[in-house]
Amino acid sequence: MPAGACIVISMLLGTLSYNTPLTLTAMCLERYVAICMPLRHGQICTVKRTLNVILIIWLTGSIPSFRDFIIVVATEAKNILCERNLCNYDLMMRSSWQSYMRSVMAMLYFGVMLGTVAFTYVKIMKVARTVSADSSASKARNTILLHAFQLMLCLAVLVSPFVEMEIFRINQNIISHIRYFNFIIFNILPRCLSSFIYGVRDEKFRAVFLFYVTFGLVKVVLKMSVKAGTDHF
Structure with missing residues (x-):
């Protein structure tokens, strides 16, 4: 596709890749305030304030993409936007120092986010120990652990390109399978994990999920849920 269209798409996807861990960090801070x-x-x-936080997340997440876009516009000829290329974010990486700066900024982002998540986890753990009977503190602790795991998966996205480069040098035939695996594990999974786990915690959703995932074999769970006063499925 034309490089101009590819750059716009890459900027949007680059922003979304930062928005996911930033949103997880904001959710951890909300749990910290609640507990x-x-x-x-x-x-x-x-x-x-929630709407303001969403705006800040989008603005903060878009900084790296706009930085790379400004560098491309300032250093390259204007006709590059009309050239047809295989679409990839690396199209905006015009020099090695730019890639190095991108990696440093990404590490800085994720370092701050992991530090924030660790801080909220320690604080919530203190509350959970002093009030051991409070189930909300225990749930909040588990939520923080879940978000920390998701952040680690997002962090692995920074390492996967270097791994792909080494594998490409060794065996070019399996590089497409490696990229597909990295995309599923490090891009799709972190974004689906929260919704899935929060859904499974709900009795109605869990009953329906078990019913369909086992092709109707777990009918006892479904009947128990109906007897407990939930809606008929």
Whole structure:
């Protein structure tokens, strides 16, 4: 496709790749406020502030992509936007120092996010130990662990291109399979994990999910859920 269209698509996808871990970090901070400052949770986590956080996430996530776009516009000839190329984000990586700067910034982003998640986990753990009977603190701790695992998967996206390059040098025939595997594990899985786990926690969803995933074999769970007062499926 034309390089101009590819750059626009790459900028959007690059921004979304940062938005996922930034959103997970914001969710961890919300759990921290809910558990450690419960009396102020309603005042801090308002709808207006939530919308502001979403805007900040989009602005922060778009910084690396806009930086690379500005470098391309400033250093390359304008006719490059009309050239047809195989679409890839690397199209905006015009020099080795630019790739190095991109990696440093990505590591900085994820370092700050992992530090924030670790801070919220430690604080929630203290509350969970002092109030051992509080199930909400225990659930919040498990939520933080889930988000930390998702962040680690997102962080692996930074390493996967280097692994792909080494594999490409050894065996070019399997590189497409490696890229497909990395895309499923490090791009799709972190984005689906939260929705799936939160859904499985719900009794109605869990009953219907087990019913369909076992091709109707787990009918006992479905009947028990109906008897418990849930909706008929």
